[in-house]
Amino acid sequence: MSFFKDRNCYLKDYNLSLTDKVLGFNYLYLLFICLVVVMGIGVLYSVGGGHFNPWASKQLFRFIVSLGVLYVIALSNLRFWMKYAYVIYAIGLILLVAVSVVGHVGMGAQRWLNLGFFNLQPSEIMKIALVLALARYFHGASLEEVRSLKFMIPPVLMMIIPVAFILEQPDLGTALMLVFAAGGIFYLMGVQIWKFVVLISAAALSMPLIWSFLHEYQKKRVLTFLNPESDPLGSGYHIAQSKITLGSGGVFGKGFLQGTQSRLNFIPEKQTDFILTVLSEEFGLIGALVLCLLYAAIIAYGFIIAHRCNNFFGKILALGLTINFALYVFINMSMVMGLMPVVGVPLPLMSYGGTAMLTLFIGFGLVECVFINREMVIGRRGSIDDE
């Protein structure tokens, strides 16, 4: 054990210089991220009819700003996030409440808080805040604690409260993501499998009750998902057209700027939720596979970074954010391909949208921060010393 002791001694006054930090970046990870964004901008250029306006140029600008934010966060001290995790979570929660009180009505749902210059979407903040809070909570938890029911009550509440507010907005997609992300962290922390089984069974049994709480349009979405051909010109239209667009791309695609479905507006929300269809139409299976590989690489790197991190806070943070990201990708792709109801989740890094991009880059910034500070020792309650 002397080896560890020595290492710990060295790490006690763990303090990296700025240069160390910048050089310590995981640049391959960042490269994959940027590649996806560049692909997205290319597709947005095509969606704009071969023009940078209105989407590609704005997305590029957001990308640059977000990249700056990523750097700032990556270069920050990981302890800072540990220290303020609950505070950030509390702020997120307050904003969520604010949104339900004075929320700005957009897209038929209350999701934004108009700050004058910027529409703040607290549910996006919550995606990160919840992971931060849970990482902090589980950082010092032992396996025995995790396996006791009493210890698990606070984290479950931490998840349920924001989910309830987000469902009320109503934003089924984001709510689901929070549930899955928290569930993923619980699983990682070692919560017994049978508890999940019991919980999922209970959820399944309470489905009829949940069904009655769903909004009419959500019910319709689920129903048309189950049988899209029932109403090909109504709600099933999106799914049907989405599949046509994807499928018509074939193996090699119709070529850049040659997608008829997207250019002729058969795809609703083609610049946001349905952007995968445009990529697939123009670049075919090849293009879609390249994108999938990039996503896989980003997710794999998330795991590697978590694995190489020495402190639990960083590990959990990196994994939580990676789970978030992976779910994002999976839910969007499944819904676009008709494997899931249309729940309104954008394709991360590809879809047009400022808040989503910024949130994602804050997340990646945190993962980079974890990577840079992977050797940092964080005490059980956030102190510099290990206890």
Place this chain on the structure above:
Amino acid sequence: MSVWKYEKTRVMTQRMIGLAVIFVLMGCIIIGRLFYLQVLQGEKYLLLAEKNRISVRLTMPSRGTIYDRNGVKLAENAKTFQAVLIKEEARDYRQTLDRFLKLIPLDEDEVSRIQKELRWKRAFMPVRIKDNLSFDEMTLLQLNAPDLPGIQIEEGMMRFYPAGTGNTHVVGYVSLLTEKDVAGNTSDPLLDLPGYRIGRTGIESSMEAVLKGKPGVRKSEINAMGRTVRVLEETPPESGQDVFLTIDSRLQNYATRLMARYAASAVVINVRTGEILALVSTPSFDANLFTVPISVKNWNKLLHHKYRPLQNKVLSGLYSPGSIFKLVVGLAGLESGVITASSKVDCQGKTKLGNHLFHCWKKNGHGSMTLEQALMHSCDVYFYEMAQKIGADKIIETARKLGFGEALNVGLNSESSGLLPTSDWKLRRFNDAWRMGDTLNLSIGQGFLNATPLQIATAVARIAGGRNLHPTLLKSNVESSIEKIDFKEYYLKLIRSGMYDVVNRVGGTAYAVRINVDGQKMAGKTATTQVRRISLKEREEGVKSQDDLPEKYRDHAIFAAFAPTDKPKYAAVVLVEHGGGGSRTAAPLMKQLMQYVLELDKSDKKELKK
């Protein structure tokens, strides 16, 4: 490292592997689905995408123009813009319609028509929502296009009748299709075009096949809103052929104004060519009312008008020809040798047949009459006597040669053939034998006999011109040479001479209306045909003349004429329903009409010389 940390790291690593496995499985699902959609189903979706993209539409051919004899446009097209709704291209067509109505409200009748059409029309066929879009309406629709999937603005054709209401009965009108028109149609793609107007009456109807043309086909790329992005392929529509008529719209309008107060007919025929210069039925109406769907109010007004403006009386009105038929009887008598120029009948005011007395219109009789005198005075007794000798068969045969008893096919539908009663016919119709009394009635153009004003005019035209002409409204049907009619010219001259005396000799029934246009005179024959006898009871109650009867029981007034008398060129008939006496009502109208005809003739000749 403390034990709890070690334990925790171990479990976390295990669980990370578990999570990674789950993610790999999710990735496999995504890639498998991509493979299924893009490779296995790729062909199918490519086809569907093409179907989405390409729209095949019919384009409207322009309808042939209708011209009068002088090249005046009687019916022409004007381009309009119309909004149509294509069910197939609207996600929810009811919603689209609702939104449309919020922008441009329509009246209830129209909305229910649209809803009906949307139900029965095939999903890919456009349904006309609004015609004749104004500029503001077009802008409004274009601005709101994203909210109106399925709505398209198409070029449409409107039909205009610029040359006045006098032409309506000849030219006819077009109107939009109804469900009935389209039922069972599979052959004519035109009937599927929204805003296509089919000929309903007149030349528009009878020449529909010539006028309509063939629709074009436009294959274009459309976007999800159904708007055309670019045209890929286009076969232009084939315009309908123009139709040239023999009528003179100046004359049509003149005669229509002249007779506007009456339910009347007028026909003018060129006796040398058979061209119909005027075919007028009054009252007339504005054909333009029908091109925009006619309002219920206007329709009812036309339908219930006591003078039946919708009926073309020249072609389908049936009247007893009355005394004008004496021309036929006279000719039959001459042909059969019963009558000669000098043979006379002494009119004592009545003829006795068995127990029955047949009266002359002149109570005290005309005295001794030759054929010419009998025509001039329209003596009934002369023809009663002669008809008995000629026999009904010979009279019928002559009448048939002159155009009675069959449709003349002048180029319009709905032409009546009239009735030329024969003994066979009477046996079939009434199961009764032909009696001499029937012959006597026939001899003065009464009884079962009836004819259209067109047939009367044709008979007069054949007598005046001596040719077996076939009247027509279509320039293309005018015969280049017309054979002589199968009557001796000498006999025809005698009849014409009788007609000359009617107008130009003192004592003739129409002496008051004689004309002289540069020495050109008119000849004619009056007729007053009974609608109802004045009953004995009415006579006792003081009803002495026709004027005392309600209008609908009064006699019809007819005047048939030709001019100029020396070299006949025009034959004409004026018939005024319930007009009273032929010489009193119809003849003065004829005077004005014929004067106008001759003046037009003169000015046209001058024009030609220039």
